[in-house]
Amino acid sequence: EVQLVQSGAEVKKPGESLKISCKGSGYSFTSYWIGWVRQMPGKGLEWMGIIYPGDSDTRYSPSFQGQVTISADKSISTAYLQWSSLKASDTAMYYCVRHLGIVGATDPFDYWGQGTLVTVSS
Amino acid sequence: QSVLTQPPSVSEAPRQRVTISCSGSSSNIGNNAVNWYQQLPGKAPKLLIYYDDLLPSGVSDRFSGSKSGTSASLAISGLQSEDEADYYCAAWDDRLNGWVFGGGTKLTVL
Numbered sequence: 001e002v003q004l005v006q007s008g009a010e011v012k013k014p015g016e017s018l019k020i021s022c023k024g025s026g027y028s029f030t031s032y033w034i035g036w037v038r039q040m041p042g043k044g045l046e047w048m049g050i051i052y053p054g055d056s057d058t059r060y061s062p063s064f065q066g067q068v069t070i071s072a073d074k075s076i077s078t079a080y081l082q083w084s085s086l087k088a089s090d091t092a093m094y095y096c097v098r099h100l101g102i103v104g105a106t107d108p109f110d111y112w113g114q115g116t117l118v119t120v121s122s
Numbered sequence: 123q124s125v126l127t128q129p130p131s132v133s134e135a136p137r138q139r140v141t142i143s144c145s146g147s148s149s150n151i152g153n154n155a156v157n158w159y160q161q162l163p164g165k166a167p168k169l170l171i172y173y174d175d176l177l178p179s180g181v182s183d184r185f186s187g188s189k190s191g192t193s194a195s196l197a198i199s200g201l202q203s204e205d206e207a208d209y210y211c212a213a214w215d216d217r218l219n220g221w222v223f224g225g226g227t228k229l230t231v232l
Binding site: 046100115 | 166167173178208220221
C-alpha cells in the first residue's frame with residue numbers, strides 16, 4: 001500500500017528555521033516525483049515545487065523560489081520542505097504529494113500525505 | 123487570484139446533478155490535461171478525475187470529467203450528502219512551468 005506519512009504539527013516563532021518531512025512507503029521512492037502543496041487557513045491549494053528523488057532534480061513555483069528549500073534523502077525514502085527564517089504568513093497546512101509516474105512532473109498527484117500544520121506566531 | 127477560475131460555490135438537492143466549471147488558458151487547460159481533487163472537510167485532498175476524464179480506482183462513477191478548449195467541467199450525478207466538499211481543478215502550465223490550481227468550489231447538498 002502506497003503511503004506518504006508526514007511529520008507532526010509545528011509551532012514556531014518568526015525568524016526560526018524549520019524542516020518538515022514526508023516519508024514514502026509501499027513503492028519505489030526514487031522513481032516518482034514528490035511535490036509540496038500549501039493550503040493557508042480557509043484558502044485554496046497552491047503548488048510549491050517538486051523533486052525527483054532519483055536524481056534530486058528540483059523545480060520551484062516562482063511564488064516560492066528562494067522562500068523554501070525542497071530536498072530528499074533516498075536512503076530513507078523521505079522528502080523535506082524547509083524554511084531558514086519563518087514568517088507569520090507561512091502559517092498553513094502543507095501537504096506532500098506523489099505524482100502518478102506515467103510521464104513525470106506533469107502527472108497528476110495520485111497520493112497525498114495527511115498534511116503538516118505549521119503555525120508561526122510570536 | 124488563481125490562474126484557473128472556478129465558481130466559489132454551488133448547491134443542489136440530493137439525487138440531482140451538478141456541474142463545476144474550470145476556466146483557464148492556452149498555456150494550461152488548452153494544452154495539458156485537467157485533474158480534479160476532492161477535499162472533504164478536515165481531510166487531505168484526494169484525486170477524483172485525472173487526464174480530463176479518467177476515474178482512479180475506487181472513485182464512484184457518479185463523478186465524470188470533460189474538457190473543451192480552455193475549459194473543463196466536473197459533473198456529479200445522484201448527489202449525496204457525503205459529496206459535500208471542496209473541489210479543485212488543476213493543470214500544468216507551460217508558461218509558468220508548474221502546476222496551477224483553481225480557487226476551489228464548495229459544494230453544498232441541500
